[in-house]
Amino acid sequence: MASAGYSSVPKLRELRGNLHIHTDKSDGTLPLSEIAGLARKRKLDFLGINDHFAACGPSYYEEGVLILQGTELNRDHSHCLAYNSSLVPKLKQEDGAVVAKQVRNSGGIGIIAHPFERGSFLVSGGKCYPWLNWETADFQGIEIWNLTSQWRDSAKSYWQSLRQWLFHRYRPFAQGACPQALAKWDTLCRQRHVTAVAGSDLHAPWIKAWRLKFKILHYPMLLAAVNTYCLAEVTGDGERDGAGIVAALRQGRCWIAFDCLSLGRGFSYSAEAGENESGMGGTVSRVGGKAWLRIKLPRPGEIHLIHNGTPVVREVGQARDFSVGAPGAYRVEARLKGIPWIYSNPIYLK
Numbered sequence: 001m002a003s004a005g006y007s008s009v010p011k012l013r014e015l016r017g018n019l020h021i022h023t024d025k026s027d028g029t030l031p032l033s034e035i036a037g038l039a040r041k042r043k044l045d046f047l048g049i050n051d052h053f054a055a056c057g058p059s060y061y062e063e064g065v066l067i068l069q070g071t072e073l074n075r076d077h078s079h080c081l082a083y084n085s086s087l088v089p090k091l092k093q094e095d096g097a098v099v100a101k102q103v104r105n106s107g108g109i110g111i112i113a114h115p116f117e118r119g120s121f122l123v124s125g126g127k128c129y130p131w132l133n134w135e136t137a138d139f140q141g142i143e144i145w146n147l148t149s150q151w152r153d154s155a156k157s158y159w160q161s162l163r164q165w166l167f168h169r170y171r172p173f174a175q176g177a178c179p180q181a182l183a184k185w186d187t188l189c190r191q192r193h194v195t196a197v198a199g200s201d202l203h204a205p206w207i208k209a210w211r212l213k214f215k216i217l218h219y220p221m222l223l224a225a226v227n228t229y230c231l232a233e234v235t236g237d238g239e240r241d242g243a244g245i246v247a248a249l250r251q252g253r254c255w256i257a258f259d260c261l262s263l264g265r266g267f268s269y270s271a272e273a274g275e276n277e278s279g280m281g282g283t284v285s286r287v288g289g290k291a292w293l294r295i296k297l298p299r300p301g302e303i304h305l306i307h308n309g310t311p312v313v314r315e316v317g318q319a320r321d322f323s324v325g326a327p328g329a330y331r332v333e334a335r336l337k338g339i340p341w342i343y344s345n346p347i348y349l350k
C-alpha cells in the first residue's frame with residue numbers, strides 16, 4: 001500500500017478493493033474464505049460482500065483482506081447495494097426510492113447497482129434488473145461499471161459468447177464504463193455529489209451447455225479485472241478500517257481502474273486554489289476565479305478532463321496541471337491506447 005497524502009487527513013492510504021461480490025450464502029458459488037484467499041493472492045486490500053438480502057455486519061480481516069459485510073436489496077428491479085446499514089432486510093420488492101431511504105435512515109450508504117442493465121436473451125430469457133425510480137436523492141453512490149452486466153449484455157449468440165470466453169474474455173470490459181450510467185452520474189453530480197464505483201457482481205454460476213459444465217466470469221477473473229481504489233486510514237482494526245472505507249466511498253475519495261489493462265495504483269487527482277486544497281470528492285473555493293487541477297497517472301496515457309459532463313481537455317502524458325476558471329464538477333478519465341482505464345470521482349469548484 002502506498003501512502004497518499006491529503007493535507008487535511010494525513011494518514012490516508014491507497015486501498016484497492018473489489019465490490020459487489022456474492023458468496024455461497026446467496027447465489028454465488030464459493031465460500032467467503034476461499035474468495036478472500038483469491039483476493040489476497042491478487043493483492044486486493046478489501047472486498048465488498050453483497051449477498052442478496054443479507055444483513056450488513058461489522059467489517060473484519062480474513063486472510064489479511066478487509067471484508068465489508070454489505071447487502072444487495074430488492075429483487076425484480078432497482079437493486080441497491082448497502083454497507084454499514086442496521087436495516088433488517090425484508091425479502092420483498094420495494095420501490096427503489098423507498099429502499100434508498102431505508103438504507104439512509106439506518107445509517108448506511110446506498111449504491112445503485114447496474115442501473116441500466118439490458119440483459120441478453122441467452123440468459124434467463126433476457127431478464128434484467130435496472131433501476132427504475134430516479135426521483136430520490138437518498139442514495140450516495142452509483143455503479144457506473146458492472147462487469148457481469150456488461151459481459152452478459154455483450155452476449156449476442158451462443159457461438160459468439162463461447163468464442164469470446166475462450167479467446168477474448170476481457171474484451172467487453174475494453175468498452176469501459178456504461179455510457180448511460182456515466183451520463184446519469186454526470187447529471188447527478190451537477191446537483192449533489194454521488195460517488196461512482198465499479199462492481200464485479202461476482203456470482204460465477206455454473207453454465208451447462210450440451211454435455212459441458214463450466215464457469216464463466218469466475219472469481220479469479222473478475223477479482224483482477226476492474227477495481228475501486230479508496231483513500232482511507234488503516235489501523236489494523238477491522239471495524240474501524242471498514243468504517244474508513246465506507247466513509248471514503250460516501251465522500252468520493254476513490255477512483256476506478258481497469259486493472260487487467262494496467263494497475264490503477266498511484267493515481268492522484270487534487271485541486272488547489274491559494275490555501276484551499278482538496279482531493280476527489282472534495283470542494284475547493286476558487287481564488288480570483290481560478291483553481292489548479294493536478295493529475296498524475298501511474299504511467300503515461302491520455303488524460304481527459306471532464307467538466308459538468310463535457311470533455312474540456314485531452315492531453316497525452318503522465319502528470320498535468322490545469323488552470324481552470326468555471327465552477328462545477330471536474331472529473332478525470334485516463335485511457336491507454338484508446339482503451340478506458342481510470343475514472344476519478346469529481347472535485348467541485350465553487
Ligand SMILES: [Zn+2]
Nearest residue numbers: 072079113129
Ligand atoms: Zn443486482
Ligand SMILES: [Zn+2]
Nearest residue numbers: 020022072201
Ligand atoms: Zn449482485
